Amino acid sequence: MIEFYLNGRAELLEGVDPNLSILEWLRTRKRLTGTKEGCASGDCGACTVLLGTSEEDGQTHYQSINSCIALIGSLHGRHLVTVDALRDEPAHPVQTAMVECHGSQCGFCTPGFIMSMVGLHREVTVEGRACDQERLIEALAGNLCRCTGYRPIIEAGRQSIIDESAAWEGDALFVNAAQTPVDAQPVSLTHASGRTFHAPVSLAELRELLAENPEARLMAGTTDLALEITQQLLDVPHLVAVERVPELQRLSRTESVLEIGAAVTYTRAADLLVGDWPAFGPLLDRLASLQIRNRGTLGGNIANASPIGDMPPPLLALGAELVLDSAEGERRVALDDFFLGYRNTALRSQEFIRSVQIPTPGQDDRLFIYKVSKRLDDDISAVLGAFWFRFAGNQILDCRLAYGGMAATPKRAQSAEAALRGQAFDDAAVSAAIQALAQDFTPLSDARASAGYRSQIAGNLLRRALLEHRAGANAKPLLSVTPHA
């Protein structure tokens, strides 16, 4: 049984199929059809809803998510707000602005945009966060519109969120339902088909559940796992959610190490990561969409071992370590030793990632992260290059170069590293490193890029790092080719 609120009203679900997406539940079970299915893969944003979670400050914080790839069990203890709650007067300011700016044409993507904008509006007007054009565009980068060309939508967002910042008169909708059940009790669902869902609240329970059912799949934001259900039409018989286990949600920092729990979302991890390693900032702005970053987790991105995940290359470059946990005990594995082959990792049966440990920067360390994709926003990398250097003056004392999209796993370029280590960081060294990349990688051609292109830009990204290094640590990035140029 799970309990949550939908648009201010309590819901209690028993025996519901744990493979059901929130979107499908809304549309087919509740017949609330304001929320649309555009892709069922978390790439278009038509299904955007707000998910409210009670946090330590006692407040319920709302985040935009893709309801098409969030599973029903994720709702437990939360408040789900959909566009259907915004039908009555007073109209929300973003609705009025969208109407007045002619921000809808066919209207199918509109509810999703409205929900993304309502979420941002609330963050600004209620939680007091700053918003500029850049933040507005970032918040809407996961909402596709095929009709308008976006100009009037940006205008509506600017008018209602940036220029005007009065709270919505109907904000009680968000506040009154904040009395969500937050008791730290484990919950579960069992469907007539035998499919199950468990959401443990302690490490011990999590270990036990996995020991009892080694075939169970771990889930957090399901931004990848749910695609098996919605795209491949597979059944996932047993799901164990890790997001309610406190140890997996922990963020901490010592002088030498950042530790990030495996179930921490990109959104929550961002400040800590960027604080020490600013190069993560532009990457996180372009990593999937805000809806995905609000649900996707660091642990998920690592454990699914995709060759084109965006977090593993920089974490490899930084020499990150994983803390693995199971009923058998805990062990540490260098990320370098974690990826064994295509979608294959060193995780043993019943074992899970508890946290990721990342070294803090030394004084002469520098990290470069470059993502190359067809589209600047919300796209999967053709190649992602992450380069960590430890300098003494212009000399490279040590370096780690890691790439995504170049091999069956995220992988370091050890020959290229060897060509750079001990050298002055200059054209000659970079040319030698680029030569050496041919020994490190034999990339594939696929729908995102050809092998030849991947090889060429893998090298050119090193040239870009050199050019930016020469420009100095505080210089503007050499490339103004960014989503917000």
Next chain:
Amino acid sequence: MRRLPSETAHQPAVATGLAGQSALHDSAWKHVRGEARYIDDLPEPEGLLHAAVGHSQHAHARIVAMDLSAVRSYPGVIAVVTVDDVPGHTDIGPVFPGDPVLAGELVEHVGQPIFAVAATSHTAARKAARLAKVEYELLEPVLTIAKALEQELFVRPTNTHLRGDPDQALAAAPHRLQGQLEVGGQEHFYLEGQACLVEPTEDGGMFVHTSSQHPSEVQKLVAEVLGLPIHAVQAEVRRMGGGFGGKETQAAALACVAALLANVTGKAVKYRLSRADDMVQTGKRHDFFNTYDLGFDDQGVIRGADIMVAGRCGYSPDLSDAIVDRAMFHADNAYFLDQARVTGHRCKTHTVSNTAFRGFGGPQGMMIIEKAMDDIARYLRLDPLEVRKRNLYGEGRDITHYGQRIEQHVLAELIGQLETSSDYQARREQISAFNAQSPVVKRGLALTPVKFGISFTATHLNQAGALVHIYTDGSIHINHGGTEMGQGLYIKIAQVVASAFQVDVSCVAVSATRTDKVPNTSPTAASSGSDLNGMAALDACEKIKARLIEFAAEHWSCKFGDVRFENNEVVMAEQRVSWGTFVRTAYMNRISLSSSGFYSTPKIHFDYAKGHGHPFLYYANGAACSEVLIDTLTGEYKVTRVDILHDVGQSLNPAIDMGQIEGGFIQCMGWLTTEELVYSPEGRLLTTGPATYKIPAISDTPADFRVQLLENSPNTEATIFRSKAVGEPPFMLGISVWCALRDAVASLTDYRFSPPLDTPATPERMLGAVNAAHSWLAAKQEDR
């Protein structure tokens, strides 16, 4: 006598929301509240079943055996049908035969529907449809334009437009260049996937709710497939969640499949496509391979042209005959080709049958001449804008290669205005200076025009009907044959009706397009929606007005000429009567308050055998100036500023028109940049969803985006209130982005080399162009 609505106190007030004003989209408030209903949102009839189809797994094969037992026995499955269960026609080709509703023995593309399932849920139907065991005998597929050209495998015959003696002109020209270009296809990516809901009626017919641009064709094809007279089937379209041409013919196949299942089960059947199925099963914009051979003088003025356009049609004709025609009609874009031959091939390949998409072949045709403009400019070391201006149509050089005289010359002045307002010349200099000192990042600039012919080239489609009712409270109801796909047609038509009677647009309701309200309609396509249906609506209003004026002159004893409709009133010489009172008085005097209306476009004709005639009533015009930034290390880029000046004649609704211009521009930019359809060597589409197929996202919209409507430019043809069509023409303004990207690469060679850049110009292709520029420079160095 039954009671009539009572008079409410009124004050004369200037009618609001008339044609020419920026009235809001009629569904705007419903959109933002999630209240606008699309097919999958409609209340579901009891016992509703859900459909899915099984797909061919091969591009070209014979089906030797098909075992559907696992499909039939999957939990929830109620019925499974194959082509053998079709009571009527099995071919649903819209113009020419070639599209089986379900494949029989022969399959001709991966994803072709070979059987259909009805089940109790959408998911059950989809899961069951994957369980068929099918044995194929593989046949050799033809997958590329090159292969089809080599084998002369065409879905329709090749044709030619010829004027004068291009061979002689080419031989005699002072300069001659040849070039070729691959132009990629495009997925429509309407946010609402294809969908329909079909309900059996008590008379053995079907009622079809469809997301279609062409309800009359859905009606006809469903009737034919079921072997029913057309009157037994009705089709209704309230709105589409985007169409862009993708729901002109493609919606019918779904409706026919759902109708077959409804026929077999006696239940209502909903059939909506998942995104991946939609991308695999339905046609897209044609990719093209085009070549040019041009002769020109020292000024860059074209003397002779030999242009070839070859479209990849897929396995069947669908609309490809007319699409390649339109590519041929626009191979000149805005330029006088003088002695010219334009040849069009309709290549058959074993891929999904490509279909209508905003511009309908026009954009693909224009790409070759716009490439040539840049190539000529680089060759002669002129600014590309200068070459474009010199080649424009004008007085004395105003006959197209297909024989139509261009009567309204808008572009020379329009381009001049845009050149000034966009500060083209100064920015050209700034960009050259920037590029000279920036080793990695380069900027590019281009200003390109659009001239787009308006009318269906299939002349008979240029007709429309409308039905206007006035009720006794003065409220007005209009139905017309056009469909609403987001383009704002409904509000524009309402504005036309409101203007006819000079009443507030809020008095006018437009409801769902239905085949039993207005019959035998043309598709809402070819940018014709408001031109055709606006005139038909006006015709219906004028008929009612004629009766009302005759009645008023008699009833209030004045001359016909003294009856005026203004300010929500009717004025009879000295007497003024509120609109509601006037209507009730007419009713009490037994005056008909309802009329149909009809319109057929005048002047147009075309002789296909001769490739000569006057296929378009007029041309819509515009120009765009785009600036880009590229990274020569990776090929990544960003469009930084766009200025547009576009000619919509006298706008029916400036805000709606601006939306069409901005949206069309961005859609074209996506087509030419990030939207890449990738197929496996076996002909299987690999980009089957938004994870791999990248339409523009919000940050792709240029931060500096300045769009203006050309002022004081009423259509010289008698269109609805002298407006011009706006659906497709602005799309091709996006070509300026592609030209600007090439311009940025050409800067590497001091604009001496015109780099190859097939489309879409993905970062990968851009880096290829950069590599080509570097190779050219290296070769020049060696020459020295």
